[in-house]
Every structure is written in C-alpha cells, then in structure tokens.
Amino acid sequence: MTLETVSTSKAHGGTLGVYKHESASTGTGMTFSVFLPPQAVDGAKLPVLVYLSGLTCTHANVTDKGEYRKACAELGIVFVAPDTSPRGEGVADDADGAYDFGLGAGFYVNATQEPFAQHYRMWDYIAEELPALLGANFPVDLDRMGITGHSMGGHGALTLGLTYPEKFKSLSAFAPIVAPGQVPWGHKALGGYLGDDRAAWRSHDAVALIEDGKRPAGAVLVDQGDADGFLVEQLRPELLDAACKAAGVDLTLRLQPGYDHSYNFISTFMEDHIRWHAERL
C-alpha cells in the first residue's frame, strides 16, 4: 500500500494533500485528497469524514470548491475525497461516452457485468481499501469515521452507511440519489454494472436497504435544494423520507429553498454537515 504524494499545500492552518496509489480493489491507480486539520500533531488520532462525489467528478471538485476546510480545521476533522471511478488505460467506459455511466460514474458498486467487472469495484475500494490505507498512512481514528456525499456520492454514502453502520458511525448526504432502482440514472448504472436481476440492485439502493432491514449507526442528515433540476426525476427524497418514517430511522431531511444541484449548494451547507459529523464522531 505505497502512497505517492502528488502535492501538499497549507490551507486553513492544516495541510491539503493529494495522493496516488495502486489500488488492489480496482487494479488501477487511484487518486484522492486528504485535508489534515491543524490538530493532526503529536500522534493525535482524529475523526475522519469520507466525502463521495457525484457524476463526472474526480477527487478535485469538492477538494477545490467544497469549502470544508475552515470547519474541519476548527473541529479537528480529517476530510477525505476519493475519485468516482477507476481510470486509466484499459478501463472500460460507457460505449457512447455518456456522463452518467462508466468513467466518473462508478456508482460505488462492485460491477459483475462485462466489460466493467475487472476494474469497477468502488464498493470494495471505499468500504475496505481506502479506510485501511487511511489508517496506515494518516493520523485517523477508524473507530470515528463518518461518510457523506453528493448525488451519486450521496447514494454511495447512504448505501455504505446503511450496510456498514459499525464502520461508518455518522451519515449524511447532499441531494442523494436515494432510490436508484426507481430512477433513470439508477436503472442505467445498476443495470449496466450489476445486470438485469433487480434483486441484486436492492443492496445498492438506500430505500430498498431500509425496507430490507438495514439501519444506519444513528441519525441521518440530508439536504436537498428545491431548485435542483434533478429533484423530481432522479433524486426523489420523498422516497427516503417515507422509508425512514416506516422503519423508524431518524432522518433530518431539509428542503433548501432556491438551491440547485451545484457546488454552490454543497458549499453553502458543508459546514452544517461537518458539524453534524463532528458531534457524532
């Protein structure tokens, strides 16, 4: 698990680093960023928040535009932003180069379908390899790890948080795809990566996971802009709300008036999410 440092730069009193490594999960190089707050000194082990990005993003989008560093520096949170898919020579992409499947659109699953099964193993990467890598190379306390994300990354955060509550102790999401089994983005991605058997999709659908008895470690925070162009067709937070109500899951769902699907929305509410996780980690 050798880590190559791409860059480090002081920011908000801490250190923002970008790192590369050869991933055993995906069989490709993978890049991610880590913000270490100023509390990362003298052997202190700090709580860590993993942020999963949305369609088309690399690690860089939230790293540059997320406005998470001031709050992380204040609260002593390590912030980690991985990529959204394997990349590189020999990694299959959508046949038409669409933005919502293939490169930049790994959907945080282990693909079973060809030609994706070899490299598209983002579920294992986020659930297993990345935490181990963080524990081995950074001053993080893996017993205090939270997860969040945006859109496709919100889907990833919810499904991972519901499946591994003992691993992800706090959970939130920005404008997540809450029920990929019921929306076009999800049909395309889960069909393409997992095949036509919809039973297999339920493990990668937050609403289905809750219906099937999975429970998060604690309360869940979801922010959603009401001017988000994907709200009605792709995101459908009301489905998550209904599933949580039926199952007794403590969901705080906030419909934010006037906000769209962009980093303008994410960066506005990022501090609230950092505080949400800090209180629980």
Place this chain on the structure above:
Amino acid sequence: MTLETVSTSKAHGGTLGVYKHESASTGTGMTFSVFLPPQAVDGAKLPVLVYLSGLTCTHANVTDKGEYRKACAELGIVFVAPDTSPRGEGVADDADGAYDFGLGAGFYVNATQEPFAQHYRMWDYIAEELPALLGANFPVDLDRMGITGHSMGGHGALTLGLTYPEKFKSLSAFAPIVAPGQVPWGHKALGGYLGDDRAAWRSHDAVALIEDGKRPAGAVLVDQGDADGFLVEQLRPELLDAACKAAGVDLTLRLQPGYDHSYNFISTFMEDHIRWHAERL
C-alpha cells in the same frame, strides 16, 4: 451596456451570477461574476469589492475556489470577479503562448504596443467601464467600492487603488507583484505592453507610484505566504514595505508561515480581507 446572464445560482443565501457583455474598452466580449449577498433586496445599495485575479486565471477561479461568499453574505458585500485579459478571435497572444503574457495575463494596463494596443485595455476596463456597468445593473453603492487581488491581480489592485483613491476606498492584496519594474514577470509584461521606455512603467508599479507621491485612500492590507515559490524573485513584498515606510503609508504586511501561492492560501485569508474591506466601506 447590455448584459447577458450566463448563469445564476443560489449560494450562501445570496446569488452567484456570471455575466457577459461587449466591452467598449477592450472591443471584445468580457465575462465576470457577481455575488449578491442576501442583503441585496428592496432597493438597498451595497458596498462592492472588486477582486482581480492572477496569471492564467479567468473570472472562474476565484469565483469557484475563493471561499468569499459566507463572509460577504454575513457582511453585505457584493463581490465582483472580472477576467484577466481580453479574449476571443483576433485578440493577440504571446508569440510562444507563454502563461505570463498575452491571454490571461493582461496585467491591468492599457497597452500601447502592437499587436496588443487594440484590445489589451484592462486598466480602463477595471477603472471605468466595470464600475459603470456594475452601477447600472446591480444594487451597488459606487461610493463604497474596494479593490483587492492576487499576484498579478494584487499588482492591479495596488496600482488602481493608489491611482484612484477617490474611486477605490479600501485596498488589500494577496501575494501581489509589488514592483513589476524590478522583477522578471513585470519586465516581460510592461515591456511587451508599454514598450521599452521605463518611465511609462512607473504608472503601473505600486512601489514607483508611492515613490512618485501617490497615496491610497487609507490603510492597506497585504498577506504573503512565506512558502510561496514566487516570493523572492517575483513578488518582493519587502520593496512595498520599504516604500510605504518611507512615505508614511499605513501598510499591514503579514508574512503567513507555510503558505504557498495557490488558492489554498487565498481562501484561507479571504475572510480577513472581506472583513478589512467591510470595516472601511
């Protein structure tokens, strides 16, 4: 002065907009961003801070990465980020396509040398046309306008602030080029745009302007990272410090330990600069 709205998006309770217009100064289309804080309602006229970007940037870099919106929303400041040069068909570039001259490197001067004289008129654009455009189209109080910027944009902020103290009532800079007449970036840019007569350069050199009797409207704040790779050869804040001391200009020059020349540095100290301007506008 017709303005085309490229995009608007809610952010931090306000509105982030990107606009295009045909500039009379440059004879090209020009793009800029405006953040209107939530106080921009009911006919209120708000103080405005113009941020000039550095080499290679467009309006978008600081717009996305500057982390200015939360403080502007709190303090009721309109934040404006113009481009760094004219662009488009027929706009001359550096013959070798270098990053530090031509496109993305207008240096906030009115060029007198061919083939740049026709379009490279960023001095007039920032000093005259942009304020008029803002006054005509946005809820800004032009009697409460400040200016700041980074690197080449810090140079622009200092030279404009020193030349027009009645126009720019507050002044700060991040890692500015303080004496282009004494450093390689400046030699290339001022030589290329203004010609070999170094007397003409003095109007576009903050240190020379102070030596020649120009004074800012009030105190000046400059932040500079001490791990900035351009510090010793290109930026040389000690020259500004000496000129201000000799002239009795109230300069707060802060050498920030460990910070480099990137947006990680800018975004860390942006809030301080917003507060500096808000107190003076």
